[in-house]
Amino acid sequence: MTGAGGVAAGSSAPPLRTLRWWDVADVAALEAQVFGPTAWSAETFWSELAADGRAYWCARDADGVLLGYAGVAAAGPDADVQTVATAPAARGRGLGDALLRACEQHAERAGAAALLLEVDATNAAARRLYARHGFELLARRRDYYGSGADALVLRRRPRADDGPTTAADTAGAPAR
Numbered sequence: 001m002t003g004a005g006g007v008a009a010g011s012s013a014p015p016l017r018t019l020r021w022w023d024v025a026d027v028a029a030l031e032a033q034v035f036g037p038t039a040w041s042a043e044t045f046w047s048e049l050a051a052d053g054r055a056y057w058c059a060r061d062a063d064g065v066l067l068g069y070a071g072v073a074a075a076g077p078d079a080d081v082q083t084v085a086t087a088p089a090a091r092g093r094g095l096g097d098a099l100l101r102a103c104e105q106h107a108e109r110a111g112a113a114a115l116l117l118e119v120d121a122t123n124a125a126a127r128r129l130y131a132r133h134g135f136e137l138l139a140r141r142r143d144y145y146g147s148g149a150d151a152l153v154l155r156r157r158p159r160a161d162d163g164p165t166t167a168a169d170t171a172g173a174p175a176r
């Protein structure tokens, strides 16, 4: 069961639903736990939800605990994965996979010819996730995250096997 605006997640991952304003406090708390000093603030997430072309999803467990979230910006030929994160205790169950797939499907539905993102070159778990989804290296940005901390710019083009998505996938998604 996915609930209103939900998206069935893969494997044993919990279902996704559209991220709403009442999720922001929990999202900001998980963001701080996951990204530390580079975390986005609650205000940044508010701005994201209000911005054109954004779509965000989250997942909670049966007790309402936030397990993960992701968002995409899709307003032109190139869409961007804005963020993907899952709670440490929720990892390895396919939630990251489902969140990233939601971003890909939204970008494709919005007509984007490519989906881009930036990832810390040392972030092995995220790089494996993106490689599984067909993201390829486009560029390397030296010292993007500080001295000696490079970012990789990855790009994914739509694949023939991505398939159509249903209207329920974006019901209630934040509009630009």
Ligand SMILES: CC(C)(COP(=O)(O)OP(=O)(O)OC[C@H]1O[C@@H](n2cnc3c(N)ncnc32)[C@H](O)[C@@H]1OP(=O)(O)O)[C@@H](O)C(=O)NCCC(=O)NCCS
Residues within 6 Å of the ligand: 011, 012, 034, 084, 085, 086, 087, 090, 091, 092, 093, 094, 095, 096, 097, 098, 118, 119, 120, 123, 125, 126, 128, 129
């Ligand atoms: C990167 C990140 C989002 C991945 O999230 P996740 O929920 O663990 O992702 P998944 O569960 O889909 O995949 C993780 C691993 O579990 C495996 N897995 C998925 N479902 C599984 C299942 N049911 N049983 C066993 N293994 C499973 C995947 O194959 C994958 O294995 P791999 O890392 O060896 O390739 C998460 O590690 C994270 O939030 N990291 C910190 C934030 C971050 O770096 N975000 C990206 C910034 S660019």
